[in-house]
Amino acid sequence: MNPEWVRERCLSFPSATEHVIWGTDLTFKVAGKIFAHLVLDPAPVWLSFKTTPENFYELNERPNITPAPYMARASYVALQTRDALAAGELAALLRESYDLVVAKLPKKTRDELASGILVGAPATKKKSRKETRAKTPKKSPRKNPLRETSAAEESAKRRSSTQRKSRK
Numbered sequence: 531m532n533p534e535w536v537r538e539r540c541l542s543f544p545s546a547t548e549h550v551i552w553g554t555d556l557t558f559k560v561a562g563k564i565f566a567h568l569v570l571d572p573a574p575v576w577l578s579f580k581t582t583p584e585n586f587y588e589l590n591e592r593p594n595i596t597p598a599p600y601m602a603r604a605s606y607v608a609l610q611t612r613d614a615l616a617a618g619e620l621a622a623l624l625r626e627s628y629d630l631v632v633a634k635l636p637k638k639t640r641d642e643l644a645s646g647i648l649v650g651a652p653a654t655k656k657k658s659r660k661e662t663r664a665k666t667p668k669k670s671p672r673k674n675p676l677r678e679t680s681a682a683e684e685s686a687k688r689r690s691s692t693q694r695k696s697r698k
């Protein structure tokens with residue numbers, strides 16, 4: 531199996547995209563979420579993908595298959611050699627990986643995928659500074675020292691200062 535075969539399989543899935551990250555590594559995503567990672571340079575691992583928890587344990591018992599570095603907690607496995615799995619089995623596991631990631635997406639995003647609207651990562655609008663400030667609660671206005679105080683405010687001030695003096 532060669533990287534081009536894996537690339538063709540992954541890009542054949544609806545709205546799957548390819549991204550070059552970490553140098554020359556290829557990451558395959560759907561709606562901005564990773565479902566497979568292909569390492570092109572010589573490395574201890576050449577392909578990682580998501581599996582079900584059951585398949586994760588079963589595959590890890592096989593030779594040349596290990597938990598994927600940094601992603602094992604999310605049930606990703608890593609193939610150390612290109613012949614660790616047969617082509618047909620790998621194709622089915624890559625599709626399963628894609629389906630598992632799609633199943634975790636929000637319903638709206640899944641519906642957009644099904645209708646063919648969504649391609650790549652969902653668009654997220656960044657809030658401007660003005661919008662962010664508008665939602666923060668405003669501080670109470672400062673008292674203006676030049677403002678005239680009412681008679682009630684004056685008497686309240688006198689009472690509090692008298693109470694403080696009587697405590698001492």
